[in-house]
Amino acid sequence: MSIEGLIRAIPDFPLPGILFRDITPLLKDAEGFRHAIDLFVDRFKGSGVQHVVGIEARGYMLGAPLAYGIGAGFIPVRKPGKLPYSKLSESYALEYGTNSLEIHADALQSGDRVVVVDDLLATGGTAAATRRLLERLGAKVEAFAFLIELDALKGRDALPGSEVVSFIRY
Amino acid sequence: MSIEGLIRAIPDFPLPGILFRDITPLLKDAEGFRHAIDLFVDRFKGSGVQHVVGIEARGYMLGAPLAYGIGAGFIPVRKPGKLPYSKLSESYALEYGTNSLEIHADALQSGDRVVVVDDLLATGGTAAATRRLLERLGAKVEAFAFLIELDALKGRDALPGSEVVSFIRY
Numbered sequence: 001m002s003i004e005g006l007i008r009a010i011p012d013f014p015l016p017g018i019l020f021r022d023i024t025p026l027l028k029d030a031e032g033f034r035h036a037i038d039l040f041v042d043r044f045k046g047s048g049v050q051h052v053v054g055i056e057a058r059g060y061m062l063g064a065p066l067a068y069g070i071g072a073g074f075i076p077v078r079k080p081g082k083l084p085y086s087k088l089s090e091s092y093a094l095e096y097g098t099n100s101l102e103i104h105a106d107a108l109q110s111g112d113r114v115v116v117v118d119d120l121l122a123t124g125g126t127a128a129a130t131r132r133l134l135e136r137l138g139a140k141v142e143a144f145a146f147l148i149e150l151d152a153l154k155g156r157d158a159l160p161g162s163e164v165v166s167f168i169r170y
Numbered sequence: 171m172s173i174e175g176l177i178r179a180i181p182d183f184p185l186p187g188i189l190f191r192d193i194t195p196l197l198k199d200a201e202g203f204r205h206a207i208d209l210f211v212d213r214f215k216g217s218g219v220q221h222v223v224g225i226e227a228r229g230y231m232l233g234a235p236l237a238y239g240i241g242a243g244f245i246p247v248r249k250p251g252k253l254p255y256s257k258l259s260e261s262y263a264l265e266y267g268t269n270s271l272e273i274h275a276d277a278l279q280s281g282d283r284v285v286v287v288d289d290l291l292a293t294g295g296t297a298a299a300t301r302r303l304l305e306r307l308g309a310k311v312e313a314f315a316f317l318i319e320l321d322a323l324k325g326r327d328a329l330p331g332s333e334v335v336s337f338i339r340y
Contacts, residue, residue, distance in 0.1 A: 013254040020254045024274055027234075028221060028243040037238050051198060057252070060230040061244060064197075068207050068235035073198040076231060084183040084190045104194055 004168055006032045007148070021148050021170070023119055027061060037062065039167050040145055041069035044115055049142050051075050051108060053134065055101070055118040055126055056082070062147060063117035075107045075114070077130050088136055092129040101126060103133045110138030121146040121166060124158030131159065173209075174338055176202045177318070191318050191340070193289055197231060207232065209337050210315055211239035214285055219312050221245050221278060223304065225271070225288040225296055226252075232317060233287035245277045245284070247300050258306055262299035271296060273303045280308030291316040291336060294328030301329065 006026035013020040026032045040062065051073045054063030060076060067074035078101065080089065086105040091098055108114065116130055127144055134141055141162055149155065149166035156164050176196035183190040196202045210232065214222075221243045224233030230246060237244035248271065250259065256275040261268055278284065286300055297314055304311055311332055319325065319336035326334050 008255070010254040014251070022254050024246065024253070024255070024277070028245050028277060030220065030237075030241055030243040033237060033243050034241060050200065054231070057227045057230060057246075057248075060227060061224070061234045061246060064231045065235045065238035067200075067203060068238060071200055071204060073200040073203050074231060075198050076194065076227075078227075081184070082227070083194070084180040084192050085178070085194070107194070107198060 001031060001035055003032050003036050007168070021120055021150075023058065023061075023147065036147060036167075037065045037069060039147075040066040040117070043145065043165060044143075045070050047115075047142060049113050049115045051112055051114045051139075053077055053103075053114050053116045053130065055116065055130055058119035059117050062119060066115075066117060066145075075103070077101050077103050077133060088133055090129040090132045092125040094125065101129050101133065103130075103137070105137075108134065108137045108139040112137075112139045113142050114139050115142050116144045118144075118146055120148040120150065121155040121164065122150050122153045124153075124155030127155065128158045131162065171201060171205050173202050173206050177338070191290055191320075193228065193231075193317065206317060206337075207235045207239060209317075210236040210287070213315065213335060214313075215240050217285075217312060219283050219285045221282055221284045221309075223247055223273075223284050223286045223300065225286065225300055228289035229287050232289060236285075236287060236315075245273070247271050247273050247303060258303055260299040260302045262295040264295065271299050271303065273300075273307070275307075278304065278307045278309040282307075282309045283312050284309050285312050286314045288314075288316055290318040290320065291325040291334065292320050292323045294323075294325030297325065298328045301332065 008022040052067035143163040178192040222237035313333040
């Protein structure tokens with residue numbers, strides 16, 4: 001089936017000039033959602049990945065089912081102030097300001113093999129910040145996996161040396 | 171296996187006097203995570219539920235794998251300003267202020283049968299606001315399902331007439 005047809009383009013969200021790729025029509029479609037998650041599962045089943053790291057919040061909607069599907073653990077990377085325990089933080093630049101991401105200090109052990117999941121790769125700022133968090137914990141990032149990649153924004157260039165998997169490219 | 175042992179109690183988070191139940195040690199444990207999701211899947215497989223509604227953000231970590239596991243669609247209820255399309259909003263009171271939740275106006279059709287998932291039932295404020303959103307769309311809430319229920323806060327009383335499922339009670 002075509003999952004591209006279930007992704008909706010919304011002009012000028014969240015700011016003028018940005019064409020937002022809305023995956024909610026895909027998520028709510030039972031067949032479409034299963035197919036999308038299966039793309040991730042088929043790619044990483046048997047890869048030896050022990051943990052899936054999801055980036056808040058749409059990364060949780062895809063990353064948690066992937067973890068369940070391949071029998072891995074799930075680790076949330078969160079916006080500031082959400083995690084209750086000892087944690088690390090990394091800042092990143094947005095088109096519209098700066099923000100930071102956090103991970104629990106005990107989320108991973110040195111040498112753990114992970115895949116990082118988010119819905120969309122744009123400039124790669126959040127993915128690169130996540131990689132810095134994971135490197136500080138000594139984890140090995142096997143791959144970054146996105147449902148959608150926006151080629152024009154060259155997000156791959158922000159992740160040199162890492163494998164980047166995406167299933168729909170604009 | 172015991173999943174209770176993988177839930178961590180954090181005193182005074184996010185505010186003094188609140189004992190926060192941290193599920194991240196459970197999520198990151200592959201066996202524990204699978205077992206927790208299987209509790210939900212086993213409960214709702216074959217129930218005829220067509221959509222799982224997850225409440226931001228920990229509800230996504232449990233609700234999206236449940237949707238995948240039972241072959242349902244997934245619908246996020248989100249914090250304000252996150253959804254890009256035409257939407258409905260409902261406010262609710264917190265111990266520490268007020269907030270609101272939003273759902274896309276086209277997320278469900280009248281008569282759709284859903285289960286609502288979050289990690290924890292406390293006062294029931296967010297669950298009740300979610301029920302109001304779903305009722306405005308004409309959806310039928312088959313059940314609310316939580317990993318954890320805090321009995322002392324009587325959250326069930328905020329959801330009269332609804333089935334409430336929880337797997338760990340304090």
